[in-house]
Amino acid sequence: MVTNADGCTDTITQTVVSQLVGLAETSWNVNLYPNPTNELLHVDLINMSHVRLTITDAFGKIVQSEAFDSANNVLNVSNLTNGTYFISVQSESGSRVLRFVKR
Numbered sequence: 001m002v003t004n005a006d007g008c009t010d011t012i013t014q015t016v017v018s019q020l021v022g023l024a025e026t027s028w029n030v031n032l033y034p035n036p037t038n039e040l041l042h043v044d045l046i047n048m049s050h051v052r053l054t055i056t057d058a059f060g061k062i063v064q065s066e067a068f069d070s071a072n073n074v075l076n077v078s079n080l081t082n083g084t085y086f087i088s089v090q091s092e093s094g095s096r097v098l099r100f101v102k103r
Helices: none
Strands: 029-033 040-046 051-056 062-068 072-076 083-091 094-102
Touching: 029 094, 040 083, 051 072, 062 072
Parallel strands: none
Antiparallel strands: 029 040, 040 072, 051 062, 051 083, 083 094
16 A cells, blocks of 8 residues: 555555466476575476576566576576566466566
């Protein structure tokens, strides 16, 4: 809830939907750790190949995007400002959005 100098209040609600498209959820997994992180974000892609990882900030601005073909990957996020980010995992089989925190 936000209150301005005149005493007026307003509430802002943001809903983020995380979904898996075109694939049964049990057929693949994405593990992010540590979360929160301050420098390196490990991304384990289980049963996936040819993946694009796209990081967006809370406003939807793309701040980093990389393609991977291996199961265990490390993203350097030290250049990001502290806050909440979303990582979109896109493969030929579908996509998924996960949240992580940079401290």
